[in-house]
Amino acid sequence: MALRKPREEKPSKGSKASTAHGSEWTAGRGFGQKAVTGALIAAVACGPLALVNQFVNGQPRQAVAQVAVDAPLTAQQQSAGEYGAAFVAAWLGASREDVGTLATYINPAAVGQLSATAWKYRDLAVVSIEKTDDSDLMSVIVAANVEEFDMESESGATIWPRRYFAVTVRVTDAGMSVVGLPAPVAAPAKEYSAVRLAYGQTVLATSSARKTVEEFLAAYLAGSGDISRYVSPGSEISAIAPAPYMTISVTDVKSDVEPSDTPRTGSVVHVLATAEVSSASDQRLTTTYALTLTARDGRWETTSVDLAPLESVTPGAAPTPNPSR
Known part of the structure; x- marks a missing residue:
């Protein structure tokens, strides 16, 4: 099927070169380069995580969902996204009895106490990829549904909430490595304002x-x-x-x-x-x-x-109701 955007589009407000990245978060870059990189580097500096892990050449990586983008990603960024997502999968799937593929990315001894049972997860996907300015580090956000006990259930039922993890991937000419461990972070904020569409x-x-x-x-x-x-x-x-x-x-x-x-x-x-x-x-x-x-x-x-509804360019147009509200 051929998809294309409507012919009538909002006039451009000017273009500005920017780093290619994954799906936009409604909170902007509220948890962007400085926050993510700073938090992970701080974590690395404290204790057993002070380790820059070596890239293991030729090791198989787990298949992950492709990142949805609003601008083309470089091959290097796509590889970093996949590498970060596979690392999160290995981190969640490791246990005391079976570290799985975790050793592909880090020395499991540096993790500390591994879980007695591996975490169950599904629908793993890359949310965003951002390159840190003047650095070899890339901030990768990965999401997955993780099985957890429902704290409000009296019968011990489990739920599958969507969880988000920040990973820092170092990319050099020699290959890739991870810096620190995945950091659970808050979900992107929901944006509630109504979009003004052209369908009057x-x-x-x-x-x-x-x-x-x-x-x-x-x-x-x-x-x-x-x-x-x-x-x-x-x-x-x-x-x-x-x-x-x-x-x-x-x-x-x-x-x-x-x-x-x-x-x-x-x-x-x-x-x-x-x-x-x-x-x-x-x-x-x-x-x-x-x-x-x-x-x-x-x-x-x-x-x-059409890929997206047609937005109104007429001032004062009535907002279109948002069914998610």
Whole structure:
């Protein structure tokens, strides 16, 4: 499927070269270079962690989820992210009886008292990678769901909260090493302000644009019909295969401009569609899709499934409700 951003974008406020990094945290760089690096270097300076661990060439590393980025990462940064994530996995998975792959990264004797049983974790992923200025050190933030006892449960139930760990990776021409041990840190702060989106018009159920949206999403998500009938020529959009859902119902469609039922060829409208979908086992989800529609020969066709909704550039536009609030 070809994804691309809407044609109408907010004007750039100027570009500034910056270090490539992973997913942005809503708290900015509140726990960025100085805090992370300073805390870990301080930890290294105190006690048995005063150790710069040597890079072990050719050792296998555990596979981890790829980092999502808003700017390209260098190959060196990507390697540092994977190296840091694999180190966190080895650190969590080590026990007194079996240190596992921990010795690949550090001398296990420098860790102190290892756990009698290894920590169970899942969904390990890199959150961000930042290079410390004028240094060989990179700050890597890794997240994982870790099994813990539910302190509020009387039956000894376990939970899987999302935990975050800061790791410092040293990268040189000779290879990579870790500095200190992973440091548990707080989760990124949640940002609550409403985003002002451009979809100020309600598209009526009888509108031809809405019919296109409904038929396109039915083909795209549920394999209902030939999707090429609802796609603009040259747009490389293909249906999800195999179709993940059995049924789909479009409950709301909003647009940036009021779409005509007899549009002129080349007319464009951006829409935000809300749909309810269900699987063969009657599992249900509500989802939203940002789409760009283009008119051809008096009918609307889907040009793109957009990466993000279209933000409003009109001062005073009504904020779009945030379903996470």
